[in-house]
Amino acid sequence: MAASTPHPEADTDSVQAGPISLGIDIGGTKIEGVAIDGDKRLLACHRIPTRKGNQAVHDDTVTLIHHLLDPVGLNRGPVTVGLGIPGRVDANHGIVDDAVNLGIRHMALGPAVAKTTGLPVRVENDVNIAALGAASQADNTLIAPGTTPHSEAARDQARRSASEPGRDGPRALPDQGDHVVAFINLGTGLAAGIIREGRIEHGASGAIGEIGHISVDAHQFPCKCGQCGCLETVASGAAVETLWPGIAHPLPDLIAQASKGNQHAKEVQDIIGHGIALAVQIVALAIDPAVIILGGGMSKTGQPLLDLVTEHLNKSAACSHFIASLRLPDRLRLAPADLPIAAIGAALAGRMDADSRPSELIGKEIAS
Missing domain, CATH: 3.30.420.40 (ATPase, nucleotide binding domain)
Structure with missing residues (x-):
């Protein structure tokens, strides 16, 4: 070797x-x-x-x-x-x-x-x-919403900044040692890791962050864990492969087809986008982290994934002043694809x- x-x-x-x-x-x-x-x-x-x-x-x-x-x-x-x-x-x-x-x-x-x-x-x-x-990476290594100039997230961010004086775009990783960072792993399954004061949170039994098995989705798709409606069935790589089958890299293809007006692709994209946004909201409301990083295989889709999640977070914020006040899109980051x-x-x-x-x-x- x-x-x-x-x-x-x-x-x-x-x-x-x-x-x-x-x-x-x-x-x-x-x-x-x-x-x-x-x-x-x-x-x-x-x-x-x-x-x-x-x-x-x-x-x-x-x-x-x-x-x-x-x-x-x-x-x-x-x-x-x-x-x-x-x-x-x-x-x-x-x-x-x-x-x-x-x-x-x-x-x-x-x-x-x-x-x-x-x-x-x-x-x-x-x-x-x-x-x-x-969580250890410098803020300029992590990708923030709106970093692609012509993305929808960038346009939304520009509009928000113009209408809300004093805001300066996405927040940076705090310098203090007492902040909390959440990492949502969008892989074959769905789970989160929580970093508090630079250290891993384990919980009482080690099950902290197993958000993929929270049964909250209205579609009630069966989950391998035995429940129905688990978040993992609509917000994971396996979910995309099930709902958009036969494609080597299904999420980028799904987003591309939806952008071309494919109605079925739009419907599936809405399911996946809503599911991931719901995962972000659950983590935000349960942990209230300063930064939420999206990682795992699905994160390699890049800026289009951030745009999709941001779009669905903005939909929730549009009908809830409380959710809007959390400014969840500003907390989102994408893990770097070129670092192990x-x-x-x-x-x-x-x-x-x-x-x-x-x-x-x-x-x-x-x-x-």
């Missing part, structure tokens, strides 16, 4: 001795990892195909750790590891249950990798680490976990 290569923006020669944080995002089709330094600069990226089963996931994770460390060396300081994986995760003990797409029913992933490598390992749910990675935010978030989670441990537990060299 080829060795890892430095990230295009990395300058490993200029990196001073200091901690190295490795982050690995274990997905259904690929395992992607990054190495970052103490200043959160990307030093290396590497990815390998995913193999299923407990042993394969363990072995491939360890292999990726070795590849990530190869180009940056081991003489720069302590090394920490963060892992992100789908399924139910006991982050305190590094245990994963029901990672179905990986063929894992139960696995003590964190302890196993830590034992093999001799490094401290933190394991988190994949949506949570994506949330942490997205989940792997970056995993690295940050591993580092923060290590920072809370006694110094003698921080790994300084990898086990052979």
Whole structure:
């Protein structure tokens, strides 16, 4: 297997001795990892195909750790590891249950990798680490509504700014450490990650952010969880594939066809747009975050997705002064498509976990 290569923006020669944080995002089709330094600069990226089963996931994770460390060396300081994986995760003990797409029913992933490598390992749910990675990005990295000059969102924003003196467009990420950021993962399913004061919120049972299984949609489509009307059935990649089938990239095609006047496309687009906007409202009213970031596979649609969600949020605001006063479109951001935010978030989670441990537990060299 080829060795890892430095990230295009990395300058490993200029990196001073200091901690190295490795982050690995274990997905259904690929395992992607990054190495970052103490200043959160990307030093290396590497990815390998995913193999299923407990042993394969363990072995491939360890292999990726070795590849990530190869180009940056081991003489720069302590090394920490963060892992992100789908399924139910006991982050305190590094245990994963029901990672179905990986063929894992139960696995003590964190302890196993830590034992093999001799490094401290933190394991988190994949949506949570994506949330942490997205929240860590500077505001100019995240895409805000209206950034495309000719988009409908831009025109609406210009009209609002002209009619409401003193407003200066979309809000920036707050500089204070006590703000809350919500990340809505629009992937095959629908879930949210909550970052408070720079740290992942877990809740009492780890189910925080599972908004996809709130049964609120009037269409009452059946959900795999056993309920009907779950938000996931109208606001996820799987929902678009079901309602607009037979297309390799259904959401961009759906939006394009609707713009051309296809009536059925318009109807489906309204269902999806309303569903995602409803997800945004639920997160906003339950958590009241300063910023709401849209990520996951659907977010690669880009500005047209932001325009669609903004349109439906504005519809709700038009008939409710209360909803209008929340200025939800101003809080929206789109996760950058060109950054491995989940792997970056995993690295940050591993580092923060290590920072809370006694110094003698921080790994300084990898086990052979």
